[in-house]
Amino acid sequence: MTSPLFDPIELGALKLKNRIVMAPLTRSRAVEGEVPNPLAPEYYGQRASVGLIISEATQISRQGQGYPNTPGIFTEAQVQGWKRVTDAVHARGGLIVAQLWHVGRVSIAAYQPDGRPAVAPSAIAAEGNAMKEDFTMVPFETPRALTLEEIQGVIADYVHAAEMAKKAGFDGVEVHGANGYLIDQFLKDGSNQRDDRYGGSVENRLRFMLEVVSAVVAVWGADRVGIRLSPSNGSNGTRDSDPAAVFVPAAAALKPFGLAYLHLIEGEPGTAMAPWEGAPLLAARMREAFGGPLMLNGGLTRETAEKAMSEGRADLVSVGVPVLANPDLVERWKTNAPLNAPDRATFYGGGAKGYTDYPFLETVGA
Numbered sequence: 412m413t414s415p416l417f418d419p420i421e422l423g424a425l426k427l428k429n430r431i432v433m434a435p436l437t438r439s440r441a442v443e444g445e446v447p448n449p450l451a452p453e454y455y456g457q458r459a460s461v462g463l464i465i466s467e468a469t470q471i472s473r474q475g476q477g478y479p480n481t482p483g484i485f486t487e488a489q490v491q492g493w494k495r496v497t498d499a500v501h502a503r504g505g506l507i508v509a510q511l512w513h514v515g516r517v518s519i520a521a522y523q524p525d526g527r528p529a530v531a532p533s534a535i536a537a538e539g540n541a542m543k544e545d546f547t548m549v550p551f552e553t554p555r556a557l558t559l560e561e562i563q564g565v566i567a568d569y570v571h572a573a574e575m576a577k578k579a580g581f582d583g584v585e586v587h588g589a590n591g592y593l594i595d596q597f598l599k600d601g602s603n604q605r606d607d608r609y610g611g612s613v614e615n616r617l618r619f620m621l622e623v624v625s626a627v628v629a630v631w632g633a634d635r636v637g638i639r640l641s642p643s644n645g646s647n648g649t650r651d652s653d654p655a656a657v658f659v660p661a662a663a664a665l666k667p668f669g670l671a672y673l674h675l676i677e678g679e680p681g682t683a684m685a686p687w688e689g690a691p692l693l694a695a696r697m698r699e700a701f702g703g704p705l706m707l708n709g710g711l712t713r714e715t716a717e718k719a720m721s722e723g724r725a726d727l728v729s730v731g732v733p734v735l736a737n738p739d740l741v742e743r744w745k746t747n748a749p750l751n752a753p754d755r756a757t758f759y760g761g762g763a764k765g766y767t768d769y770p771f772l773e774t775v776g777a
């Protein structure tokens with residue numbers, strides 16, 4: 412049976428061979444200096460048959476880091492590490508964009524270059540636990556609110572990282588505005604209680620996101636920039652009292668840029684990314700307000716992906732865990748072949764096991 416999933420699609424300047432995208436997946440395997448692991452070129456290269464790879468989240472500065480061994484995109488050594496990754500993906504006919512990340516309050520003083528508390532829109536702690544550099548957990552600490560001057564400094568860090576991503580040979584960048592990290596913290600009223608021009612009204616809460624996007628677009632051109640949003644998954648306790656009132660206008664405010672795509676996490680019921688109880692489903696409304704390609708993510712199977720596309724909730728989809736465990740997911744979906752089971756114990760940290768050793772179809776049982 413033919414499926415729109417295997418049709419090509421253009422996202423701005425990016426010409427995808429199919430509509431199955433590898434979702435960004437943190438693997439916490441960076442080496443000294445937060446440089447991508449030497450196996451990263453092989454890991455990403457193995458997955459180059461998807462229409463587009465979105466890199467694991469890459470911090471734009473040391474201040475933006477909140478997990479162990481996540482790769483950065485702000486030093487020369489990191490750029491060299493990423494260059495090997497982009498070369499490997501291109502050699503196998505793939506496309507890859509860098510996900511630009513600042514975790515904001517989802518960090519602790521131990522990661523901060525100055526040893527001070529992590530930064531956030533407001534001094535409100537995230538919910539749950541932070542992971543220390545030795546992979547043990549500690550409760551989140553209360554962050555400190557960014558000053559107006561510091562906000563401009565963070566935007567300058569985004570510009571620097573965007574430039575470094577260009578140098579590293581990426582095909583574009585995705586601004587990580589999802590999952591309770593810094594941009595999402597500004598968007599949602601549970602984490603943003605500022606009373607200056609970055610807080611309060613919806614217009615003010617959109618400001619930081621729009622300034623970041625504008626700065627990154629100035630480096631790359633809008634046709635190579637995407638953004639990821641998650642109106643309603645509540646990651647790290649980041650919630651809004653009325654997500655529709657923020658995120659439909661957010662999609663509309665992004666429209667004039669003419670971005671390559673809007674990447675929306677709106678998990679299927681029962682998945683880790685499912686909306687919190689009572690949260691609205693916004694994909695169709697946001698797709699209409701954005702007016703460009705909408706990439707949907709969250710617990711999708713071939714069937715639910717096709718359904719989302721036929722119902723007007725998506726133009727293409729991204730897939731995380733299934734691509735992590737199946738380097739040839741596109742071929743498997745195409746042929747309805749069985750899937751490898753993911754090994755959760757090797758998601759974060761470690762070496763080749765659970766990273767570059769998931770079998771391809773032809774090697775199953777060989």
Ligand SMILES: Cc1cc2nc3c(=O)[nH]c(=O)nc-3n(C[C@H](O)[C@H](O)[C@H](O)COP(=O)(O)O)c2cc1C
Pocket residue numbers: 434435436437438466467468510587589590639676682684708709710711729730731732733758759
């Ligand atoms: C191991 C792991 C790492 C992840 N890392 C990131 C990340 O770096 N950036 C991000 O935006 N989302 C990240 N996510 C979320 C995924 O991109 C995706 O939204 C989630 O897995 C749901 O999609 P799926 O059901 O297709 O896997 C991660 C998820 C997992 C399981």
